[in-house]
Amino acid sequence: MSILGPLLIAGLLLLVIWMGMAENQNQKLLVIDDLYPTFSDLQNKSTDLVQFDYQNISLDDAKKLLYNSDYTAILHIPSNITFGKTAQLFFDKQPSVVVHRIIETKIEGLLEGINLKQYNISREDFYNVKIDFQLHTIRYKKSGEEEEVNREAAYVGFAFGFFIYMFIFLYGVQVMRGVIEEKTSRIIEVIISSVKPFQLMMGKIVGVAMVGLTQFAIWTLLTVIIVGGAQSVLFDLNFDPSSLDNVQMTTEMMKELQTDKSFTTKDVIDPNNLIFRINWPLMLGMFVFYFLGGYLLYSAMFAAIGAAVDSETDTQQFMLPVSLPLILAYVMSVFIIQNPEGPAAFWFSIIPFTSPVVMMVRVAMGISFSDIWELLLSMSLLIATFVFMTWLAGKVYKTGILMYGKKASYREIWKWLFY
Amino acid sequence: MPEVLLSTENITKQYANHLALDAVSISVQEQRIFGLLGPNGAGKTSLIRIINQITAPDSGTILFEGKPLQPNNVEKIGYLPEERGLYKKMKVGEQSLYLAQLKGLSRPDALNRLKYWFEKFEIQSWWNKRVEELSKGMQQKIQFITTVLHEPKLLIFDEPFTGFDPINTELIKSEILELKEKGTTIIFSTHNMESVEELCDDIALINASKLILEGSMQDIKKSFRTNTYELTFKGSVDAFSRHLNGNELIDKVESNGSTRATVKLGGSDGSLNKLLEGLLPVVEIEACNEVIPQMREIFIRAVGGSSI
Numbered sequence: 001m002s003i004l005g006p007l008l009i010a011g012l013l014l015l016v017i018w019m020g021m022a023e024n025q026n027q028k029l030l031v032i033d034d035l036y037p038t039f040s041d042l043q044n045k046s047t048d049l050v051q052f053d054y055q056n057i058s059l060d061d062a063k064k065l066l067y068n069s070d071y072t073a074i075l076h077i078p079s080n081i082t083f084g085k086t087a088q089l090f091f092d093k094q095p096s097v098v099v100h101r102i103i104e105t106k107i108e109g110l111l112e113g114i115n116l117k118q119y120n121i122s123r124e125d126f127y128n129v130k131i132d133f134q135l136h137t138i139r140y141k142k143s144g145e146e147e148e149v150n151r152e153a154a155y156v157g158f159a160f161g162f163f164i165y166m167f168i169f170l171y172g173v174q175v176m177r178g179v180i181e182e183k184t185s186r187i188i189e190v191i192i193s194s195v196k197p198f199q200l201m202m203g204k205i206v207g208v209a210m211v212g213l214t215q216f217a218i219w220t221l222l223t224v225i226i227v228g229g230a231q232s233v234l235f236d237l238n239f240d241p242s243s244l245d246n247v248q249m250t251t252e253m254m255k256e257l258q259t260d261k262s263f264t265t266k267d268v269i270d271p272n273n274l275i276f277r278i279n280w281p282l283m284l285g286m287f288v289f290y291f292l293g294g295y296l297l298y299s300a301m302f303a304a305i306g307a308a309v310d311s312e313t314d315t316q317q318f319m320l321p322v323s324l325p326l327i328l329a330y331v332m333s334v335f336i337i338q339n340p341e342g343p344a345a346f347w348f349s350i351i352p353f354t355s356p357v358v359m360m361v362r363v364a365m366g367i368s369f370s371d372i373w374e375l376l377l378s379m380s381l382l383i384a385t386f387v388f389m390t391w392l393a394g395k396v397y398k399t400g401i402l403m404y405g406k407k408a409s410y411r412e413i414w415k416w417l418f419y
Numbered sequence: 420m421p422e423v424l425l426s427t428e429n430i431t432k433q434y435a436n437h438l439a440l441d442a443v444s445i446s447v448q449e450q451r452i453f454g455l456l457g458p459n460g461a462g463k464t465s466l467i468r469i470i471n472q473i474t475a476p477d478s479g480t481i482l483f484e485g486k487p488l489q490p491n492n493v494e495k496i497g498y499l500p501e502e503r504g505l506y507k508k509m510k511v512g513e514q515s516l517y518l519a520q521l522k523g524l525s526r527p528d529a530l531n532r533l534k535y536w537f538e539k540f541e542i543q544s545w546w547n548k549r550v551e552e553l554s555k556g557m558q559q560k561i562q563f564i565t566t567v568l569h570e571p572k573l574l575i576f577d578e579p580f581t582g583f584d585p586i587n588t589e590l591i592k593s594e595i596l597e598l599k600e601k602g603t604t605i606i607f608s609t610h611n612m613e614s615v616e617e618l619c620d621d622i623a624l625i626n627a628s629k630l631i632l633e634g635s636m637q638d639i640k641k642s643f644r645t646n647t648y649e650l651t652f653k654g655s656v657d658a659f660s661r662h663l664n665g666n667e668l669i670d671k672v673e674s675n676g677s678t679r680a681t682v683k684l685g686g687s688d689g690s691l692n693k694l695l696e697g698l699l700p701v702v703e704i705e706a707c708n709e710v711i712p713q714m715r716e717i718f719i720r721a722v723g724g725s726s727i
Contacts, residue, residue, distance in 0.1 A: 181506070181507075182506075185504040185505065185506060185507055186500075186502045186503050186504030187503070187504045187505055187506055189473065189498075189500040189502055189503065190498070190499075190500060190503055190504075190505075190518065190562070190565075190566075191518075191521065192473050193471040193472075193473055193493060193496070193498040193500070194493055194518075194521040194522055195521060196490075197473075402468075402473070402474075404502065415435050
């Protein structure tokens with residue numbers, strides 16, 4: 001699984017990219033211009049993906065051609081295009097969004113040219129006049145320090161939070177399965193005549209954590225290598241990056257990037273820029289901390305569940321209350337992206353059961369020095385809670401592993417705590 | 420007087436609403452096989468778990484080699500629980516090594532000893548097999564080996580023969596006796612009274628959380644004697660009955676012209692000599708021996724008597 005995992009992930013990523021590319025079937029457009037030859041320049045604007053074939057025929061003739069030629073679509077430029085600002089695209093199979101964008105951008109450019117000529121404005125003046133407005137968000141601190149705030153970083157934090165959420169589940173359930181296996185195979189009594197039940201439980205939790213970290217390291221490394229390698233190969237083959245943008249970025253980001261004339265400010269959402277804005281050493285450090293902390297907290301509970309039941313099918317009734325806060329944390333972090341400094345963000349990043357996921361969003365957004373106590377409080381609460389929870393789970397575990405054939409109820413487990 | 424290896428003093432263990440052990444004191448002498456007997460749910464497993472430090476007693480102390488039981492004593496104790504199993508997906512050799520190292524053996528040591536045992540049981544070919552590929556009896560053999568591998572001073576077997584065929588049962592029995600010869604002390608818990616009879620030197624009987632009987636097998640059998648004798652004779656059963664001298668005839672079986680009669684002494688002068696004196700002139704006595712109570716009978720009588 002350690003090796004297969006990254007191969008699968010990389011394969012999946014490549015599949016998505018490939019699908020994105022394959023979807024962009026080369027288009028040969030028959031362009032019918034009611035204002036012939038106003039838009040004849042389109043002929044020279046062909047790209048690898050979209051080929052414009054500018055013809056002076058009627059729309060009806062063109063429509064007849066659609067099924068009797070290798071044209072994939074007919075682009076009809078109506079006579080009122082300068083007022084209506086629309087054109088029609090006739091097709092059998094709908095071209096991709098990327099093709100849409102290319103056609104739109106090209107016609108937009110030509111229309112701008114016509115308008116500029118009509119109003120007698122030079123292209124230079126036009127760019128000078130054109131406004132690409134953006135709001136800068138800057139935190140002004142009491143000390144007089146200023147700090148740029150960027151909401152987009154929250155998405156990076158969310159991604160990290162999601163990984164933590166996923167890994168806690170993945171490895172927590174692995175701990176639970178291990179405990180159930182030892183119980184059902186009846187090896188448990190042999191083992192605990194050699195080691196203390198608490199040692200066995202901690203050994204299992206720490207062991208799985210090590211497996212998790214190792215696996216995670218291998219996955220990250222291999223995925224980076226494979227995807228990186230594959231991407232460079234693809235780029236070498238005249239790969240159109242716009243199709244990659246399509247799959248990798250949000251449509252908003254894509255729009256920004258594709259109107260390739262507006263790099264007027266350096267604050268345009270550029271992923272590279274975003275990467276430098278996040279405090280990466282802190283981010284990665286906190287990722288490891290919150291992954292381990294959250295994992296230790298939840299896996300202790302999962303281990304207790306495993307000890308309380310006889311088979312995996314019996315786990316349901318206990319799984320729900322234990323995984324609910326974790327699921328809540330994940331759902332909450334979606335909302336917290338919208339308002340990363342609201343009360344919800346504060347409380348859920350302090351409460352140990354949700355903090356491992358939610359705090360990731362806040363760390364990515366940047367935690368100001370004056371708020372560092374919140375981070376420290378959240379971290380110490382997490383440590384305190386997992387120590388307490390491990391102690392509690394140890395008691396349930398110790399009694400549960402030696403109970404066979406008895407369906408444990410909450411009342412029963414409550415009693416075990418006081419044995 | 421043989422040395423005492425392990426003794427428990429007034430061990431009491433209370434579960435939520437059930438008293439598992441009530442001031443149980445036993446002492447296990449070195450190099451003897453100690454049978455721990457009792458009906459289901461009497462508290463045997465609770466006591467064994469306490470000796471193995473799996474659970475702690477509420478009160479009472481355990482002495483091992485004269486000192487209070489220490490956590491690292493587990494290296495000197497081997498335990499084969501009644502509820503036992505192995506990691507199914509793990510390979511036999513790998514798993515045996517792991518279990519041996521848990522008991523404090525070094526890897527090379529464990530490897531050497533495993534080699535010895537695997538050769539002895541002629542199961543070298545199992546080394547790289549996964550446990551789930553083995554039959555239940557085969558798994559039991561592996562379990563037996565891993566229990567005794569670290570050559571503990573004290574071995575605790577809880578129902579060791581379940582899952583074995585008669586041939587392997589004999590094999591394990593002889594191994595247990597051999598271990599005893601080599602100096603190991605063994606606590607042996609079972610419901611199989613025939614094997615108790617065969618193996619045990621001392622026994623303790625626990626019923627309803629209390630120790631109701633403890634001592635050497637000989638002494639216990641003596642104390643359960645009922646003064647009953649079995650006499651085999653040729654001649655008139657009628658004459659035999661008339662000359663019983665006030666003793667009670669419990670049973671008689673005739674076969675091949677002889678009669679086997681069971682007589683319980685208890686007349687005015689209830690000695691065997693007096694009985695024989697009266698009988699010798701009238702019938703031809705072929706054999707006479709005391710009826711020694713079987714463990715099965717002792718068990719039933721002791722448990723039944725204590726419950727009333």
